[in-house]
Amino acid sequence: MEKFTVHTGQGAPLRVSDVDTDQIIPVRFLSRLTKRGYGEDLFADWREDPDFVLNRSPYDRATVLVAGTDFGTGSSREGAVYALVDHGFRAVIAPRFGDIFTGNAYRNGLLPVVVPVPAVEALWELLDREPGTAVTVDLEQCRVSAPGLEPVSFEVPEADRHRLLSGLDDIGLTMRHDEDIARYEARRRPALPTTARRAASSA
Known part of the structure; x- marks a missing residue:
C-alpha cells in the first residue's frame, strides 16, 4: 500500500456524527472481489442529494475528510475503508472512531486521526468559510495543521504508525x-x- 508520511490535501467538512459503515458504503454494493471500484459508491444514499458536501466543488476533490464523533461505527465491513481510499481520501479526522473501522483503516493505508471536538469544529468553520483550504496531516510529527489554526497533536499506536510510514x-x-x-x-x-x-x- 502507499506510504503515509505527510499529506496535504483539500479538506471536506462532513458535519455529521454517528456515521456508520452502512452509510459509508451500503451493503448492496459489497459484491466486488477486489478493493477497487468502491469509491464510486461511497456515501451512495447521501450523494443522491445534490447539496451533499462531496457533490459540491471544491469538496468533491477532497482527500482529507473532517467528520463528527463516532465515525465508522456499526458493522465490521472492510469495504467502508476500501470506498474511502478508492475515492481518494488519505485521512479522516474525527473526535472518535469505531474500533474495528480503525483497525481496517490502518491495514489499508487510511489514517484515522483523533482530535478533540473543538479542533474538528474549528476545521469545519474554516472549510465552510474558505472552501478549497488545504489541511496537512503529518504522521511523522503526529499533528494536524491548517492555515490560521493552531496545530493539533494526535496519537497513533507505534506499530500502526510504523506500518503506515513504511507502506506495509x-x-x-x-x-x-x-x-x-x-x-x-x-x-x-x-x-x-x-x-x-x-x-x-x-x-
Missing part, C-alpha cells in the same frame, strides 16, 4: 520474513502441503 499491509509485514519462511519450508517433509511460491519455484 499485512502481506508486506509477512514478507519481511521471507528468508525465514523459505528456510522453514526447506526443512519440511516433501509430502506435506507447500505454499504456491515454493511449488512454483520447484516446477
